[in-house]
Amino acid sequence: MEIYLVGGAVRDLLLGRTVTDRDYLVDHADHASFLGRYPTARLVGKSFPVVILDGSEYAWPRGGSLERDLELRDLTVNAMALDEKGLLRAHPQALHDLQAKILRPCSPTSLTDDPVRVFRAARFAAQFPDFSPSPELLDQMRSAAQQGLLAGHAAERVGREVSKALCAPVPSRFFTLLAKADCLLPWFEELAACVGVPAGPPAYHDKDVFDHACEVMDRLAGDALLAWMALAHDLGKATTPREEWPAHHGHDRTGVAPARELALRLRQPRVFMEAGMAASAEHMLAGRYAELRPGTKVDLLVRLEAKKLTARMFRLAAADKRQADEDTLRQARRDLRVILKVRLPDDKKDLGEASGEMLRQLRCDALAAIQGVSKPCPIIHT
Known part of the structure; x- marks a missing residue:
């Protein structure tokens, strides 16, 4: 019986990276023999x-031998095996590609053997931003799309690659590589619709909506939920009629449904779905927080805090404007502390909607007081 450490663990060892997951390959022994040794x-x-x-x-x-197994893997840089004595066995191009930082398929059929590898390759591009896709990889990705091989897979498998890409150092590379190889459809149709749509007037935006979303993602890299919010925040712009370009009035409202559909299709956790919808609906208000009236601030902060998104939403708004605006976030946190300290008098509790309206009024008054606003906030029935 021979046991080899294989795949990404060997790659990361050779790159000097921390190894988190270890997968092994068992050769010259059947299942019964292995289970007998390890009960x-x-x-x-x-x-x-x-x-x-x-x-x-x-x-x-796979294929009956270690050599054949390495040939049947996805990328050459993952096709390596290390035995218990430290002897390395590898795909013929593995070490060259690892040194040259190239993402290359192991064989001419690597991606068609399992088309979900298209998304796995894109995820590696995000995790290893200094690695470049080889022409063969792009050709195989494009061919898989043209043959209609990307549809019909378990959504969980595709969504898992998305989740890992969102945690990567440069999450946008997942989506830009898919776009370059014409692989956004059918899983990312909301993003595909953003390609070629101007993000806004030239005075404020020099990219289309797709590239702008990718740019914002990378500014927020390191927080997977924030990266997803960045991806979703401007999806509504793809619904703007062409004759209204480059303006996108109301895109915050129209983007909520596409953000929801994208998350559902990819089986993303509910917290991601709700965060993406909130990113679309609220990022414009958060971006001009200093201009808002006390009542609007109260309503916004209450909605965000209910979803635990206050800090993230203001970081998204700052990244959307290419700013590092910590002052606005500090102000929002101060305002939130003020309104959360407000309490209803005992005789005003348990009165249904009337209690809610009174609490909102008291919060508005408290916020208006610290901001020097002379007129009290109107009661709004919601």
């Missing part, structure tokens, strides 16, 4: 059985 292991999977032992996966060579 705490569990055999899972049907079409491609693997064994789980101490939190790691142990699989058997």
Whole structure:
């Protein structure tokens, strides 16, 4: 029995990166022999059985041998195996591509063997921003799209690659590589609709909506939820009639539905779906927070705090305007502390809508007082 450390763990070891997940390959032994040696292991999977032992996966060579298994993997830089004595076995181009920082398919059929690898390759582009896609990779991605091979897969598999890309150092590379290879459809139709749509008047924007969203994502890299909010915040601009370009009046409202649809299609967690919808609906208000009346500020802060999005929304608004605006965030946090301290008198509680309206009025008055606003806020029935 020979056991090899394989895939990304070997790649990361050779790159001097921290290894987080370890996958193993078992050669010259069947499942029964392995389970006999390691009785705490569990055999899972049907079409491609693997064994789980101490939190790691142990699989058997595809194609019947280690060499064939390496040929059948996705990218050359992932097609390496390290045995228990430290001997490295690798795809013929693996070490060259690792040194040259190239993302290259292992074989001419790497992506058609499993078309979800198109999204996996794009995710690696985001995780390794100094690596370049090879012409072969772009050709195979484009061919998979043209053959209609990207549709019909389990949404969870595609969504998992998206989730990992959102955590990457340069999350936009996931989407820009897909766009370059004509692979945004059918999974990212809301983003595909943004390509070629001017983000706004030339005085404020020099990119289309797609490139602008990618740019904002990268300014917020390091926070997956914020990256998703950046991706979703301007989706409404793709719904603007062409004759109204480059203006996009009301895109904050019209973007809520596309943000929801994108999250649902990709099976993103509910918190991501709600954050994307809120990013579209609220980023314009957050971007001009200093100009808002006390009542509008109260309503905005209450909505954001209910979703635990206050800090993120103001960071998104600042990144959207190419600013590092910590002053506005500090002001919003101060205002939030003020309104959350407001309490209803005991005799005004438990009166249904009347209690809610009174609480809002008292919060408006408290905010108006610290801002020097002379007129009290009107009561708004909501």
